[in-house]
Amino acid sequence: MSVISDVLAKVKQLDPDQPEFHQAVAEVMETLEPTTKRHPEFVKANIYERIVEPERTMLFRVPWVDDKGNVRVNRGFRVQFNNAIGPFKGGLRFHPSVNLGIIKFLGFEQIFKNSLTTLPMGGGKGGSDFDPKGKSDGEVMRFCQAFMRELFRHVGAETDVPAGDIGVGGREIGYLFGYYKKIRNEHTGVLTGKALEYGGSLVRPEATGYGTTYFAAEMLATRGLDFKGKTVAISGAGNVAQYAVEKVNQLGGKVISLCDSSATIIDESGIDQNKCDFVMELKNVKRGRIKEYADKYNTCCVEGSNVWDVIRDQGIKVDIALPCATQNELDASHAAALVKNGCVCVAEGANMPSTPDAVKIFQENNILYGPGKAANAGGVATSGLEMSQNSLKLSWTREEVDNRLLIIMKSIHTACVETAEAYGRKGDYVTGANIAGFTKVARAMLAYGVV
Ligand code: NDP
16 A cells, blocks of 8 residues: 555545545645655555545534524534645535535645645635625624624634625624634734735635636646637636636637526627626625526526536537536536537636546546636635735835736746656646645655654
């Protein structure tokens, strides 16, 4: 048995009920095999086993009161995975599917993603099985306050800096930050994704979607291609998807799809900026369903299917795919259909949206495939820039932040390409991202000795 297979076996044996975590660990570890030969010092210090074990895991009760006066209870999580290269950093997810395995998969991914950004941030993740859908603003506020009533003792601007993720947007960050500020009596950069008025950064809302599109553009450029005139499929209809649509439009592409967990809309004429503004208002203000887009613009709407189901079932041709909804949304049957219909590039705005079988199909067919930890790192990178501005007590202009984001995405792309080549895997962005992200963290862990 190799060091890597030993670690994988142990992870499965210790936590058999965490399939998403196993999947994330396997995806990273399998590409790290060559590092065990090149860096025997990592093996000697048992870095591989240490890196899959969180530094600390918090699981807590979140009691709150709904609008009818009923006392409700949810589960809260914060996994502080690795702070070798900086304070723990990673979003909070509020969704009924949240459990410890999902938070651990996300926290584990975050270690390598944050390392790739070139900024000093460790990896962490948190959240709750609370579902904000259908809740009033008052209920969401009371839940966020109850959540922070416990979380505050574990986080801090120099310790652990959470942000948003699925179900946690500007509204939730406002309630969480407001409550932290109240009970700690301090105004520090303890959360990112804040509004501009109280310490947020310009371009943070846009950053993940923009960054994913920048990354895809870099991948396309390696083959002399760009977004102009290309047909682009995007899934999701939330923060990442909305700004991916906006940036693709700016780069001259045509986006034809979006979905939420109830339905998919296909708009062959393209989701232009006016229609994108409608989606932003629908999702961020009215908190409506994507089906209302089809009602307004008289387009195709398929209920109960996601974007990749519809593309597969209707044989729709797309050049570029940007999965921006959730984990494991795109499986082998979807990947095969994308390849068959002429797709040349897949960049992941979501975390682990493609199943391992789907990734295999992309790689075997020489598709430009950018894994989430590289392609969607623009969000956390800009959170890092928000932390820098908070420390400096300064605000940078939109141009300055966007320019830094673009530079970071280009440098992540270069790191992936060069590292893959250095390990004899030219064009393999998965290997490139994993090894580049890992080596920096492993070197820092080695420097500290056994702690
Ligand atoms: P949002 O909550 O803003 O949006 C998520 C969207 O995906 C919603 O439209 C949601 O629909 C849809 N969705 C969720 N589950 C499914 C499903 N099973 N099938 C179809 N659609 C679904 O989240 P974000 O946009 O912030 O996050 C999306 C992804 O990007 C996640 O994987 C997240 O971890 C990742 N990510 C986010 C970053 C950020 O900065 N926000 C940074 C890096 C990665 P519905 O409204 O019906 O739930």
